[in-house]
Amino acid sequence: MVQHMFRMNLTWSEGRNGTGDLSTSQLNTKISIPQEMNGPGIGTNPDEMLLGAAATCYLITLATLLENSKVPVVDLSMQAEGFVDVTNGVFTYERIVHKPTILVNDLTDREHKRIFRLAEKAEKTCMISKALQGNVQIECQIQIVQG
Numbered sequence: 001m002v003q004h005m006f007r008m009n010l011t012w013s014e015g016r017n018g019t020g021d022l023s024t025s026q027l028n029t030k031i032s033i034p035q036e037m038n039g040p041g042i043g044t045n046p047d048e049m050l051l052g053a054a055a056t057c058y059l060i061t062l063a064t065l066l067e068n069s070k071v072p073v074v075d076l077s078m079q080a081e082g083f084v085d086v087t088n089g090v091f092t093y094e095r096i097v098h099k100p101t102i103l104v105n106d107l108t109d110r111e112h113k114r115i116f117r118l119a120e121k122a123e124k125t126c127m128i129s130k131a132l133q134g135n136v137q138i139e140c141q142i143q144i145v146q147g
Helices: 046-068 109-125 126-131
Strands: 009-013 020-023 028-031 073-087 090-104 137-140 143-146
Touching: 028 073, 046 073, 046 090, 046 109, 046 126, 090 109, 109 137, 109 143
Parallel strands: 090 137, 090 143
Antiparallel strands: 009 020, 020 028, 073 090
């Protein structure tokens, strides 16, 4: 068995509306509660970090599946949205929507269907999507464009 460990260092000052610092080997940023949740909105926050983890994992998985399937992608980009519900003061991360745009040349109907299947498979095989399964709904709105 191979196991990978990831390390993060964090500091925090003051109470709920304080700020902190987060650092990893490749990321250094300020953290706080977002303004939308009545926080100071300095740096990033757990909601953006979760969305970022899910989105980057999906995008990397999709790029890998497309490459392994020899799909000649001209450009791959994506938007992602995270939805947090607040009911009776309880915050619940409900849903993440991945919106990849895949640009290819010479798009046949067969190739379109194949790329669509790969984009759906990426969501099911992404490590972060699997970790969130059963807790956060993840959906994909896939756009395939001919260049």
